[in-house]
Each structure stands twice: as structure tokens, then as C-alpha cells.
Amino acid sequence: MFGILYDRYKTRVIRYYGGLVQIMPIYATLFMLFILGNISFPGTASFVGEFLVLLGVYEMNSFACFMASIGVIIGAAYSMWLYNRIFFGPVSDYLRLYADCNEREQLLLVQLFIFVLVMGVYPSAFTDVMHAAVSLLI
Numbered sequence: 001m002f003g004i005l006y007d008r009y010k011t012r013v014i015r016y017y018g019g020l021v022q023i024m025p026i027y028a029t030l031f032m033l034f035i036l037g038n039i040s041f042p043g044t045a046s047f048v049g050e051f052l053v054l055l056g057v058y059e060m061n062s063f064a065c066f067m068a069s070i071g072v073i074i075g076a077a078y079s080m081w082l083y084n085r086i087f088f089g090p091v092s093d094y095l096r097l098y099a100d101c102n103e104r105e106q107l108l109l110v111q112l113f114i115f116v117l118v119m120g121v122y123p124s125a126f127t128d129v130m131h132a133a134v135s136l137l138i
Helices: 002-009 025-038 045-060 062-087 103-121 124-137
Strands: none
Touching: 025 045, 025 062, 025 103, 045 062, 045 103
């Protein structure tokens, strides 16, 4: 998602961005959907992965699971801070191009998010494929 911004503005410096929700509302919505996937919102692919990892760690060491959970919370807090910093507030003077996502970008991003949702809602389609290989490790 940040690659789209980099292509338009040629910088990765977060302080140069601000107020993008006013000039790129479709991009802001899609970015928020991917942020929800990043913070392991239930129904997304990363929720299933983080849940399985934390469950496995908890079976071995509850303190390590506690520390990993703190890392998940810190990661979620950073993601929300990033979204707030980039999309809200006054529009930055650095942003000269006022182009929202084009149809091609929208189509690609919506397809990716549908894939994230399918992996989150029906994870057995993916975990069944890995089951044989993982069972050999146990």
C-alpha cells in the first residue's frame, strides 16, 4: 500500500504525509482495510496465523506467549498511529499530486483484500495443504 504513495510522491518519510483522506478517500479506505488485516482483526488471514502461533507458544511457554502478545499489541498501536499520521490532520504542503487510486490499482487491491478475507474466513483450505508437512515436524 505504501508503494502507491511512494510512486506518486517519491518519499517514504512519514512526516511529509498528512490529510490524505481528504484527497485520496478510496485509497484511505483500502489502506484501513489492510491495516485491520495487519493488526489481526478477526476474519482476516493474519488473525488465524497469529492465533495459531500464540496458541502453539502458549502450550510451550506461557511467559513467551505473554511477551509475544505484548508485541502484537505494540504492532497494532503502531499501525493505528501510522494510519492516523498519514491520513488525518491538515493536508501536507508536500502533497502536490491529488490523484486517488486509479481503476487498475483499485481492482488489484480489492482482489488482494478478498484473498485476505477468504484466508481469514476459510483457513482450512490453506492449513490442510500444510498439515502433512507440519505433522512430520511434530
